[in-house]
Amino acid sequence: MFKRTLFYLALMVGAFTFIYPFLWMAAATLKPEYEIPQLSFFGSRITAESYRLVLEKIPVVRAFFNSLIVSASVTASVLVFSSMVGYALSRLKFKGREIIFTVILFTMMIPFQITLIPMYVLIVKLGWTDTYLALIVPYMINAFGIILFRQFFKAIPQDVIDAARIDGCSELRILFQIVWPLSVPALVTVGIIVFMMTWNEVLWPLIVIKKTEIMTMPQMVALFAVGGQAENLIGVRLAAAMMLTIPVLVVYIFFQRHFIQSMATTGLKG
Amino acid sequence: MEQRTPIQTEKEKGDRAGYLFVLPYIIFFLVFTAYPLIFSFILVFHRWNIVGPMQWIGLGNFATLLHDPLFWKSLWxxxxxxxxxxxxxxAVALVLAEILNQHIRFRGFFRAAFFLPVVISGVVVTILWQQLYSTDTGLINLSLSKLGLSRVPWLTSTTLAMPSIAIMATWKNVGFYVVLFLAGLQSVPRNLYEVAELDGASKIQQFLKITIPVINPVVVLVVILSTINGFSLFIEPYVMTSGGPLNSTLSTFLYIYKEAFSFYKMGYAASMGFVLAAVILSVVLVQRKIVETDTYT
Structure with missing residues (x-):
């Protein structure tokens, strides 16, 4: 009994440590600036002043939509193209198939520290700096997605695919109309991970985007916090951070089980 | 593959579809993997500011790097x-996972709580902790002085700034490793514990002699993943300290970023990227040698 209590106590302390800072941040953004460096959780009054200042100083709504466009395009593209390759590698026979699979495994081991700078040069040469293309195209297919789809598609019964072939379905139709509906867990896993990774990516946008109108949300908030625009106002910086948190938080609260399972799969397979 | 071919032409059709399906990947691979990879090998032998012409300097970049105190400092x-x-x-992930692996109510809630910082952007976490760590107005120091303890210069001391960032990074990522460990712990066969119990082994002995060896592959994975992620440490010092005070939080990757995108030393930065990749690879290989053991499975 004593041990049980101890366990729950440890878990509560843990949960508190991970959740409280976010609650504190949420409360701080609604306090008057001068009350933030005080221990009390609530301020004397609730004010949206910090949020008003953020909206006044940076086009954060625009950045939100940029992030949405980029993350949605990347996710959709990865689902389509990675599943096509995964399907070819697991269910279609052709010469060189195993070589391509080996190449894909090899690309997963290349450290991005090596390719980052040449990638930037490539984007400059293509004239894609300050465009959505720079943020979307280099992420359109991903090796992790291919491997996961290949693994998943292998388990689909051959009869299902044969039946469709005999009915004269093209391979594209088989993939999207027969295999996809049978692969919802894999699609959800890849979708969640790719969307979250793209949404939270900040290094690459910092490198290829300098124009405010094209900036993604994490990039804009990071630059806002680093640069002088926040004028040392704590509330304003936290409010900007809070605005970046809310979209992910909302999605996480509804789909946390999927998030956790998906991420665990990456860890174990990547 | 046990693929049946009802008609002879079916094979050719399959061939064509196969190539068609992998074609986008092949183009993608050539443009965004092969080309950058080859170009990086060329880049390291040049001095180049991206605007002017490339200038061949042989191994000059590597010579500079050997004598660049800032590079070594950043590695350190x-x-x-x-x-x-x-x-x-x-340590933290194992303890939390071990507790969660008991018969615990609300396990889902606790797991979700520990995992929360993992999904939140590193930018948010850094801005938040910068405030918590702040020497004069930070929540941590306010609590400490309330308890009658002295304030700690978390981010303004050259000795403490990096450990502070390491603690924050642990807070952000540990939930992910809790989930990995939990999956590992759940795979330990129950009967091993029962046998040990009969032999009179204590809980601690059971943990050290059964749990740890069985979950060794997970430990290896966690060590390698956190090493690879750790070597790409960037946004935390970028936002929090921009490498200061006195370059004490300048990570290698932040240094590469600055050399490449603030000073446009493309060749030099690319060379540092190569050396960093080599360092990561060697560290991971050494870790595998040390951590990996033969398991029962």
Whole structure:
């Protein structure tokens, strides 16, 4: 009994440590600036002043939509193209198939520290700096997605695919109309991970985007916090951070089980 | 593959579809993997500011790098980060996972709570902790002085700034490793414990002699993943300290970023990227040698 209590106590302390800072941040953004460096959780009054200042100083709504466009395009593209390759590698026979699979495994081991700078040069040469293309195209297919789809598609019964072939379905139709509906867990896993990774990516946008109108949300908030625009106002910086948190938080609260399972799969397979 | 071919032409059709399906990947691979990879090998032998012509300097970049005190300092900083981050992360993650693996109510809630910082952007976490760590107005120091303790210069001291960042990074990532460990712990066969119980082994002995060896592959995975992630430490010092005070939190990757995108030393930065990749690879190989053991499975 004593041990049980101890366990729950440890878990509560843990949960508190991970959740409280976010609650504190949420409360701080609604306090008057001068009350933030005080221990009390609530301020004397609730004010949206910090949020008003953020909206006044940076086009954060625009950045939100940029992030949405980029993350949605990347996710959709990865689902389509990675599943096509995964399907070819697991269910279609052709010469060189195993070589391509080996190449894909090899690309997963290349450290991005090596390719980052040449990638930037490539984007400059293509004239894609300050465009959505720079943020979307280099992420359109991903090796992790291919491997996961290949693994998943292998388990689909051959009869299902044969039946469709005999009915004269093209391979594209088989993939999207027969295999996809049978692969919802894999699609959800890849979708969640790719969307979250793209949404939270900040290094690459910092490198290829300098124009405010094209900036993604994490990039804009990071630059806002680093640069002088926040004028040392704590509330304003936290409010900007809070605005970046809310979209992910909302999605996480509804789909946390999927998030956790998906991420665990990456860890174990990547 | 046990693919049946009802008609002879079916094979050719399959061939064509196969190539068609992998074609986008092949183009993608050539443009965004092969080309950058080859170009990086050329880049390291040149001095180049991206605007002017490339200038061949042989191994000049590597010679500069050998005598660049800032590069070595940045490697040492990254090492200091890893030395604190990895053991701390494993210890905390193992303890939390072990507790969650008991018959616990609300397990889903606790797991979700620990995992929360993992999904939140590193930018948010850094801005938040910068405030918590702030010497004069930070929540941590306010609490400390309330308890009658002295304030700690978390981010303004050259010795403490990097450990502070390492603690924050642990807080952000540990939930992910809790989930990995939990999956590992659940795979330990129950009967092993029962046998040990009969032999009179204590809980601690059981943990050290059964749990740890069985979940060794997970430990290896966690060590390697957190090493690779640790070596790409960037946004935390970028936002929090921009490498200061006195370059004490300048991670290697932040240094590469600055050389490449603030000073446009493309060749030099690319060379540092190569050396960093080589360092990561060697560290991971050494870790595997040390951590990996033969397991029962």
């Amino acid at each position: 900083n990254t090492a200091r980060f890893l030395i604190i981050h990895i053991p701390l992360q494993i």
